[in-house]
Amino acid sequence: MSFSQATMNTMNTRAKFKSLFIYNFTKLTEWPESYKQGDFIIGVVNDVDLAEQLELAAKTKKINSQNVVIKKINSTADVSKCHVLYVSGSTAGEVDPFIKKAKDFNCLIITEGKGLAENTSAINFVIVGSAIQFEMNKSLFESKQLIVGNSLEKLATKVIN
């Protein structure tokens, strides 16, 4: 009798959870009228795994009846009108140039860095007890004319008004 060694399943677990969260953020957020037509664009800065995971979902899912388009962004020059802008980077210095470039768009800014929900992004991923959670800054939703439901607020670990 000879036993076989178990095989490890491979998948980017973090990317899947983040993409699930992002899709759910979009379900609970309302964009201005002018953003309710055409493609629903999600810009992803410097996170190929997340972009690919989102692309996978975009093949079968729509957001608010709009087709979903994932745009991989590597430089500030690539930033254009979008509904969601996820910016990878742990400090304000890393993410600010991209966010500034998107200042004229009504886009939901999402980051993942300590304290970035304070002044930088409407939603900031944080790790709590090994799980991905999020903080939200309501004023940064409002400044982009995005209406956010109460249910999202209830799920956030921290809400900044």
Place this chain on the structure above:
Amino acid sequence: MLLLAPIGLRAQLDPVSLAFRAYQAKDLGKAKELIETAVGMQPYDVQARTWYFKAYIYKDLYKEDRNAAGAQNFRDVAINSYFKTIELDDVKEFSEDSKQSVRFLANTYYNDAAAALELDNFENADKLYNEYRNYSIKLNPEIDFRARDIEFKLYVASKYSFIFDAADMNSKPKDVSDKIVQLYKQVLGIDSNNISANYNLGIHYYNQGVNIIENIDYNDDFEKIMQLQIDVVELFNSALPYMLRAHLLDPSRKDSIRGLSGIYYGLNNLEKSEEYQKKLEELELREQQGQ
């Protein structure tokens, strides 16, 4: 080799010798009938030679057709008759041969257990393995069976894992998963330093977490996703100590390092994940350089 002496004049009256005569005439059915009469008669019932010959006849009946309906029973009778022979054999005339036969028959249980596992007949395999184990220990109470038990349990666990992995992602059988966990934990109960059990158990927990993640649908509501994430974190946390142990026991084993990197990544501990990823890359580089 049958150790019975040639039949003398007493053959006319001696039921054991009569059974032997039938055996020589290749009439195993008659030999069986006669030897059963002998073991029920005094003084033959307490003679080692009677039981030895009974064991021999039943062993031949078993060997005649191992797949026949009564074959398992013939084997049981043979093996127990050999033990009775050893018990009664004060002058050690039949003991050594009987022990060899018990070993042979016990090994057939082991082989049958392996064959049953090939057919995924787990219950029967377990029963047969325990027969093998019990008879082997009865023959030699000093025998250390730990290595064999570990080998068997790891093999059974890997067979269950195969079923679990092959099952549809949406309907992984929980009872099979529980069996896998139970078997690896039993192995670790025997030897907590068993690398394969530590590694495989770590992977089993980890893969279950990954299965959950793969199954989460984008239409699932947020609360459900968050709860599932808690479940996944629990599974990854369960995997961690076993994978760490496997790595500690063999720091150069790449699979364990890769496993740790994956588990820490799943637990969102990127620093640790990268630390093990670096270790893996260094190890691979050293291998390439032939160090």
